[in-house]
Amino acid sequence: MKKITVFIFALILSSSFAFSMSYRGDVSSAPQKEAAGQQADSNKTDLIKTAIREIYKGDFTAAEKIIKQTDGNNSDSAAILEVISQYNQIQQSRRQAKRQTYEKKLAELEKFSIRRPKDKAQAETNEPNVVDVFAVIVRLQEAADGNDKTKILDDAFVKDTIARAQKIAAEYEAKGEWVDALLYCYSWLTVIDENNKVYSDKKEQLEERAIVKASLQDSPCETSTERYEKVKPEMFIRSLDVLEYSYVEPFYYSGMTDKALKRCRYLAEVLSLSNSFDANSFKIEFARDKMPKFIAGLSSLEKEYKREVVSLSKDQFVKLFRHILALNSATMKLPEEIIVWHFADSCLSTLDPHTMIVWPKQVEDFEKNMTNEFTGIGVEISKRDGLLKAVSLVPDTPAYNSGLDAGDIIEAVNGESTKAMSINCAVSKITGPAGTKVLLSVRRPGEETTRDIEITRAKIIVPTTRGWCRDDSGNWLYFADDKDKVGYVRVTQFSANTASDLDSVIIQLEGSGMGALIIDLRYNSGGYLQSAADIVDLFVEKGTIVSTQPRVGLPTWEAARKRGTHPNYPLVILINSGSASASEIVAGALADETFSRAVLVGEQSYGKGSVQTITSYPGEGAQLKYTMAYYHLPSDQRVNDRWAMEKLGKKNWGIMPGVKIELTSDEIKKMLDMERDNDILAAANHDENKKKLTRHNLAETLEADSQLAVAVLVAKTKLIESGLK
Numbered sequence: 001m002k003k004i005t006v007f008i009f010a011l012i013l014s015s016s017f018a019f020s021m022s023y024r025g026d027v028s029s030a031p032q033k034e035a036a037g038q039q040a041d042s043n044k045t046d047l048i049k050t051a052i053r054e055i056y057k058g059d060f061t062a063a064e065k066i067i068k069q070t071d072g073n074n075s076d077s078a079a080i081l082e083v084i085s086q087y088n089q090i091q092q093s094r095r096q097a098k099r100q101t102y103e104k105k106l107a108e109l110e111k112f113s114i115r116r117p118k119d120k121a122q123a124e125t126n127e128p129n130v131v132d133v134f135a136v137i138v139r140l141q142e143a144a145d146g147n148d149k150t151k152i153l154d155d156a157f158v159k160d161t162i163a164r165a166q167k168i169a170a171e172y173e174a175k176g177e178w179v180d181a182l183l184y185c186y187s188w189l190t191v192i193d194e195n196n197k198v199y200s201d202k203k204e205q206l207e208e209r210a211i212v213k214a215s216l217q218d219s220p221c222e223t224s225t226e227r228y229e230k231v232k233p234e235m236f237i238r239s240l241d242v243l244e245y246s247y248v249e250p251f252y253y254s255g256m257t258d259k260a261l262k263r264c265r266y267l268a269e270v271l272s273l274s275n276s277f278d279a280n281s282f283k284i285e286f287a288r289d290k291m292p293k294f295i296a297g298l299s300s301l302e303k304e305y306k307r308e309v310v311s312l313s314k315d316q317f318v319k320l321f322r323h324i325l326a327l328n329s330a331t332m333k334l335p336e337e338i339i340v341w342h343f344a345d346s347c348l349s350t351l352d353p354h355t356m357i358v359w360p361k362q363v364e365d366f367e368k369n370m371t372n373e374f375t376g377i378g379v380e381i382s383k384r385d386g387l388l389k390a391v392s393l394v395p396d397t398p399a400y401n402s403g404l405d406a407g408d409i410i411e412a413v414n415g416e417s418t419k420a421m422s423i424n425c426a427v428s429k430i431t432g433p434a435g436t437k438v439l440l441s442v443r444r445p446g447e448e449t450t451r452d453i454e455i456t457r458a459k460i461i462v463p464t465t466r467g468w469c470r471d472d473s474g475n476w477l478y479f480a481d482d483k484d485k486v487g488y489v490r491v492t493q494f495s496a497n498t499a500s501d502l503d504s505v506i507i508q509l510e511g512s513g514m515g516a517l518i519i520d521l522r523y524n525s526g527g528y529l530q531s532a533a534d535i536v537d538l539f540v541e542k543g544t545i546v547s548t549q550p551r552v553g554l555p556t557w558e559a560a561r562k563r564g565t566h567p568n569y570p571l572v573i574l575i576n577s578g579s580a581s582a583s584e585i586v587a588g589a590l591a592d593e594t595f596s597r598a599v600l601v602g603e604q605s606y607g608k609g610s611v612q613t614i615t616s617y618p619g620e621g622a623q624l625k626y627t628m629a630y631y632h633l634p635s636d637q638r639v640n641d642r643w644a645m646e647k648l649g650k651k652n653w654g655i656m657p658g659v660k661i662e663l664t665s666d667e668i669k670k671m672l673d674m675e676r677d678n679d680i681l682a683a684a685n686h687d688e689n690k691k692k693l694t695r696h697n698l699a700e701t702l703e704a705d706s707q708l709a710v711a712v713l714v715a716k717t718k719l720i721e722s723g724l725k
Helices: 002-056 060-067 075-115 120-126 130-143 147-154 156-174 178-192 197-215 233-246 253-272 288-307 314-330 336-348 360-371 423-430 498-511 529-537 582-591 642-647 665-679 698-704 706-722
Strands: 356-358 373-376 379-384 387-393 409-413 437-443 451-456 458-461 479-481 486-491 516-520 544-550 556-559 571-575 599-602 610-619 622-632
Touching (some): 002 075, 075 156, 075 706, 130 156, 130 178, 130 665, 147 156, 156 178, 197 253, 197 336, 233 314, 233 622, 253 314, 360 622, 379 423, 409 423, 479 706, 486 706, 516 706, 529 556, 529 582, 544 582, 665 706
Parallel strands (some): 516 571, 571 599
Antiparallel strands (some): 356 622, 373 458, 379 387, 437 451, 544 622
8 A cells, every 4th residue: 555655656746747847848948939030030131131232232133032032921021022023124124125226226227238329339429328327336336235236346337337437537637627527437436436546546636626626716605816815825834833733643744745746736737728717707817828837847846855855844844835936926927825725725634634724714604604603594595406495494583584485496695696606605695794684586486486585684593403303383393202202302513502402402301201312413513522521411420521632732621510410311322424523422422331321323423533623823814723632432432533544444433333224325315305394494474385394293204214213212122221120
């Protein structure tokens, strides 16, 4: 009995122990499962973040592979997959359009080839126009892939067309019609075969001659006499003093010498053909019979300065300059101002495209462009199809309330026909001192009669911030995605007021619930460095924004301040090859690894990694604009200058986007046409004409602008990322 009791007690104890062990086992498995679940969620989040990083690098294919490793039921994964799907749809549509263009242009080229006369006797009159053929070839190359591009240049008909164009160009060149030689041949050939140095060298020679010819002729806005007014040798010599001390790089006068002597030869060559110029536009007097002595003198100077001197000093170079002035005085007797103008222009062009003397006649227009303020009437004009048109009106300006309207054709300014006016010439005619009047003769499209509108000029400040479209009242629309509240602001230039204007728009958007922001800097060629720094300061709290590093003197920098910084919401910036200078500072700083504040979408920027300053040291009303420093991003990375990189045979200039979307010429035209339609502001009192304005909705705008559409997707991706734990 005792044994049985002990056995039962042992059995109960054993069962209790087993139950206890089992119960404790169940308790310990719950946190293990929970931990395993948390680890799984963490792994998914890490995968999503990795996929997002690939999107920011533009690799949507890698992002899709990564995201598919996560649970499809995860809302963030599904959202990223939707972004990738929309991106793929955009790219597929673009590929299809590109292929259609290729097939269409290939068929057009074949038609040209078939139409070409077989009989050489008929070839002169019946050959296809070379410009028409070249236009097709360029579009065909753009739409071609890989080996197809090489095949195009190897095509027999293409080779024959190039040879025919070169023959035509030679005929134009013999007559002194260098612009036509460019238009009918070498401007095209350098695009069709961009690595061909023979073509590029020939293009440069023709451009030099064309510059000389144009500079010697009157234009509707300026006579040749006015162009060279008050130009003096001392202005150039004093400019050299500044450059020797303050230019961003040491430079050598030997390169300047070669370029200056070439320009003087081109000057003589152009003058030798001056009988073929329009008699009404060429009024410069010179001793034609002494021209051979001038050319012989140039040859002697070339030998003298190239025989012994490897590196010229400034004194030797100035001596050469004075020798050429004296040579001209003893031979051709061309007005000295012309020799000075061309000698200086050719010399400074060897430094960089941004260093130049602003001669007294040019100063007023130069300052007007720098400030983005002028006295005029407040109208944006263009010249398409040979017609000067009012494209859009600036709000609250004389033009806006005058009776002039968007789309009107401006036939004459103060009675002078606009047919032969360049766009710059027309601007100078329409603008003028505040309080003065200008008379425009305008014709509305579809009407035969013109009417005169007299407008009193006033100070005009052009707004530099825009939305994606105007509403019926002329106000800007700023949301590029209403559902996710993705804001959009286009900055057209960096003026003194741009940062404060942008700040006001952003505050307005934040008040409307903005979740992410796109800043469009495409085709923004720059402006004030301070304006660029102020815009970056809107988005970062501290740290160096940009530094400028001169050759002589101490570096300078702009630093961010916490006060006035906007919330850290997602930011995307659009750039392209037209984004330069201040645009590159803003885009480069905000995308720099120091801040990693923005993702860049679009194309490689222009590559103007230098800072210019202006001095009046040349004296007597002239100014010198010169490159005095390079600028560096917050991480101290220098933004490479395109001009300098091309001289080295490199292409790593400017700012590179993280998400690269390169547009074809067809896509650019479609995008710009859509943008122009959406930008137009009609006159305040022309309700009837407003109804005729073409406006495009958001879906149409995004369909026409792949870069903007992808920027919206990247902004949505950043919104998803900001919600991840």
